[in-house]
Amino acid sequence: MDLEKQPHPPQAPARQPQAPAIRASDADRDRIADILREALAEGRLTAEEHSERIDSVYRAKTLGELEPLVEDLPAPGAGPQRDPAPAAFASADPNLPVTAESLVAVFSSSTRKGRWRIGGRTKAFSLFGNIEIDLTEALFEQRLTVIDATSIFGNVEVTVPENISLRGNGTGIFGNFEVETLESENPEAPVVVVNGYSVFGNIEAKPKRGKLVTDLHKHLRKYLG
Template sequence: MDLEKHPQQPAAPAQSAPAGIRASDADRDRIADILRDAMAEGRLTAEEHAERVDAVYRAKTVGELEPLVRDLPTPGGGALPSSAAPYAYGPEAPTGPADNLVAIFSSSTRKGRWRVGGRTNAFSLFGSVEIDLTEALFGQRLTVINATSIFGSVEIKVPENISLRGSGTGVFGNFEVVTLESADPEAPVVIVNGYSVFGNVEAKPKRGKLITDLHNKLRKHLGH
């Protein structure tokens, strides 16, 4: 009788199905937290951390995220949670070539009405880089900024009604990201990663600045 029951057992492949599920922001943030802790514990070098974090925010599925922490201790263990929330600003992950802002014994500024790319590299060496997103146009929901400051500064300003997250380190310097979580589930998400050496990297909201289309959309939703 036992032999007759065995064919009715569910097939093993069902366990691997979640690997193909689209990764959510929460999935990526969980992996980024694990990588940050691993670097703080000396399990990863700063270069390894930067490479893996960049891969985290390019990953499209849960299966692409899991190998990034396979050789690291993962608190809680278990499969990554998943969701498939719709995106209103285009691709869910950065695509295309990165924009580069470089300041070596100089300054570089990007502000005003401009279209933000999916990925921006900001590098300051004895200089200053300013990125002002308060009037920018977001062509995609997720924007990643990789900021490196060596004896210089990188300053990033964002509107108050988007989500701002980040992960980085300061070596005899300052790396600060003022975390924001927008009440609008369709709001753009800006991720700031990197490090500073005898320098400063700072990302924060600019008081009173809102993305216009999000503001109008909220008013429409409330019936005003």
């Protein structure tokens, strides 16, 4: 008598090798931050939700960590069109200079202070030098401002007004990275994020007591009647 042929159990599919995680660039983080900023302006995110996600953006190391932060949000420009509202903090004088994109101090010092318009991203590099970035009188034309600081046997100091939000993410190797976190009560206030990497050096960011960003639109309305 012929033996019945027993069916062979199905073989498990071969496990595909997992693709390596792709490291996120500054441009990738800026793209995600732009989507979050637009979502906040459209009311899709609360100020608290926006704050939490922005913190995650600048802590993310890979693209896989960034994409979940905006998977429930539309792409920029996909929402209903509307007239842009005036920024809560903006320059009253278009002739004031915009900050340089980078500050470098090699066995020297570099200072940026006074009345000036700061751009969305500023890079600071100190090698056996000292860099001072004073934003207490700066004019913010965007809500999010990022400062990327690197200090090697050097010093980078950032001071901000008391009524903005200040956040940081960095590392000190035989050195110091210290950001005095600050959260503004005004959801429209500028946000300054300091990213830093210090080797035998110092990176420090803190508010300057008594210094406040002024709502320039209010003063313009009063001046123009």
